[in-house]
Amino acid sequence: MKKILRDFIFEELIFVTEPSQFSDDENLLEAGLDSMGIMRLIMFIEDKYSITLPDTEIEPENVQSFNALEQWILKYKKG
Amino acid sequence: MSKNKQEIIEPLNFADSFTLAMDEEIRKDGLPGSYGCFALELDDRPDIETLQHRIAEFSQKFPVSLASLQQIGRHFYWCKRDNLPQLFFNHICPENDEGLDFQQHTINQIINRKEKRESITPIEFHLITSSAKNTFFMRWIHPFCDARGADLILQFLCTKDENKRQQFGLPKTEPLVNIQLAKYHWWQKIILFFKAKIYIAKLDKLKSIQSFDQNKKKESASRNLHLNFDVQRLTESETQQVIKQAKKAVGLTGTSLYYIGCLMRALEKMYPEAEGDAYCTPYAFNIRKQRAITPMTGNHVSALFAQAPREIIKDRNKLFTHLKQQNTGVIRQQLDYAFLPLMWAGSWLSLKEYGKILRLSNGTDNERSSFWFSDVGKLDIPAQSFPGTEINTVFHVCQVTTPPTLAFLSCIYNNRLTLSYNFIEPIISLEQIETLHQLVLLELLD
Numbered sequence: 001m002k003k004i005l006r007d008f009i010f011e012e013l014i015f016v017t018e019p020s021q022f023s024d025d026e027n028l029l030e031a032g033l034d035s036m037g038i039m040r041l042i043m044f045i046e047d048k049y050s051i052t053l054p055d056t057e058i059e060p061e062n063v064q065s066f067n068a069l070e071q072w073i074l075k076y077k078k079g
Numbered sequence: 080m081s082k083n084k085q086e087i088i089e090p091l092n093f094a095d096s097f098t099l100a101m102d103e104e105i106r107k108d109g110l111p112g113s114y115g116c117f118a119l120e121l122d123d124r125p126d127i128e129t130l131q132h133r134i135a136e137f138s139q140k141f142p143v144s145l146a147s148l149q150q151i152g153r154h155f156y157w158c159k160r161d162n163l164p165q166l167f168f169n170h171i172c173p174e175n176d177e178g179l180d181f182q183q184h185t186i187n188q189i190i191n192r193k194e195k196r197e198s199i200t201p202i203e204f205h206l207i208t209s210s211a212k213n214t215f216f217m218r219w220i221h222p223f224c225d226a227r228g229a230d231l232i233l234q235f236l237c238t239k240d241e242n243k244r245q246q247f248g249l250p251k252t253e254p255l256v257n258i259q260l261a262k263y264h265w266w267q268k269i270i271l272f273f274k275a276k277i278y279i280a281k282l283d284k285l286k287s288i289q290s291f292d293q294n295k296k297k298e299s300a301s302r303n304l305h306l307n308f309d310v311q312r313l314t315e316s317e318t319q320q321v322i323k324q325a326k327k328a329v330g331l332t333g334t335s336l337y338y339i340g341c342l343m344r345a346l347e348k349m350y351p352e353a354e355g356d357a358y359c360t361p362y363a364f365n366i367r368k369q370r371a372i373t374p375m376t377g378n379h380v381s382a383l384f385a386q387a388p389r390e391i392i393k394d395r396n397k398l399f400t401h402l403k404q405q406n407t408g409v410i411r412q413q414l415d416y417a418f419l420p421l422m423w424a425g426s427w428l429s430l431k432e433y434g435k436i437l438r439l440s441n442g443t444d445n446e447r448s449s450f451w452f453s454d455v456g457k458l459d460i461p462a463q464s465f466p467g468t469e470i471n472t473v474f475h476v477c478q479v480t481t482p483p484t485l486a487f488l489s490c491i492y493n494n495r496l497t498l499s500y501n502f503i504e505p506i507i508s509l510e511q512i513e514t515l516h517q518l519v520l521l522e523l524l525d
Contacts, residue, residue: 012368013368013369014368014369014370015368015369015370015371015372016370031369031370032368032369032370033369034333034369034456035331035332035333035334035335036333036364036365036410036415037369038331038332039332039406039407039410040410043410043411043413055330055403055407058330058331058332059330059331060331063331
């Protein structure tokens, strides 16, 4: 799952010099993930995993890293 | 006009054509055209030699900065000139003049200077020096670049390491609007095209509120119309308060919507009698990846609208819930990218026809925009990076059509939110803007 997220974020949303050096815990918001990027990422996730992520949960703690994103997605994938 | 193919440097992409149609509309009002500007207020006189060297390096690396805009057939192109234009100007305040007045006067002259489109230099760099203040002022015509590109040009000029400067604009790519549009099959483009048309038709059902008395335009000869601007800078603690309130009001969907909503409410408080059903503002979103240093030139944007009916404006919570839902809905339905095929189709129209479609609600003479809006967010140019001095503050300026007569621009620099009100005098006065700002401030700080 993280590979899919990494590919989408680094190909479409944020430029980093060395994507492979960007750890799963590193802060995506500090790396430049902005509001439009977050919305686009959510649309991508919902489409990819056929889930709905509630707007009320669009919080920094859920989108700030690849690990956080994975946890958030799994919460709805399981349910 | 006949031009040899050899003289063409590059064609305008279809997002550039979109901005060119607005340039034509601004010119129709007797104003200079679609200029965008960044002003860097400096701590001291900079190292002029280094600055000039970097500007020369920039123009060599991006020769389109020296080009002339020419129409060939239906389309427009950046073409080579016989004589290279001057890009750098140093304005020195005479000893007897008052420095601050000189700064303001010089900037007003630069933003209000009228020139034929073909003779305009795509980008100019002005250093305005006086004992009281030093300002680096960059003016570009919008088909040349968008605000993010202008930010990248400033970053280029503020990069000391030559090797790092060489990385700007690399790898060279096709215009991002072309790349994005090419991702869709032809039938998907048609679906997007009609989606966008339906979306605009829905927006047009509500007549956009025009707050300012356009009769003053008729009373005033068009030669008297001119752009003025008022820059208001919040303190660091006020900025923190605004960011906190924005997060509370619109969450992570962005502070831009918060600024838009606050201005809508302020306008409604100030002009409750203004005709119309809803406030509507277009805003561009950038297709570049965040933190990317390419492409530098050209426009790589698509458009979105924020619209709020009058009855919702009155209730702060309802307004922000509405704007947030509208923004989410637009992205969920892919309406953000739906404007790309529409912009592509528009690039085949004459500027006159295109401008009309862009501005007027379908089949009426009603202007769709209640005001223009642009938020460049947090600028990442380090204060110490300017050659020979430090950057104290930054603001940006742009020309605007009449109506809507007002463009509201925002950025954050050195942890301070800067609001730039750009307005056309005498339709709007500075006194009106000062009153409006007090209302905006109350809304922002809640």
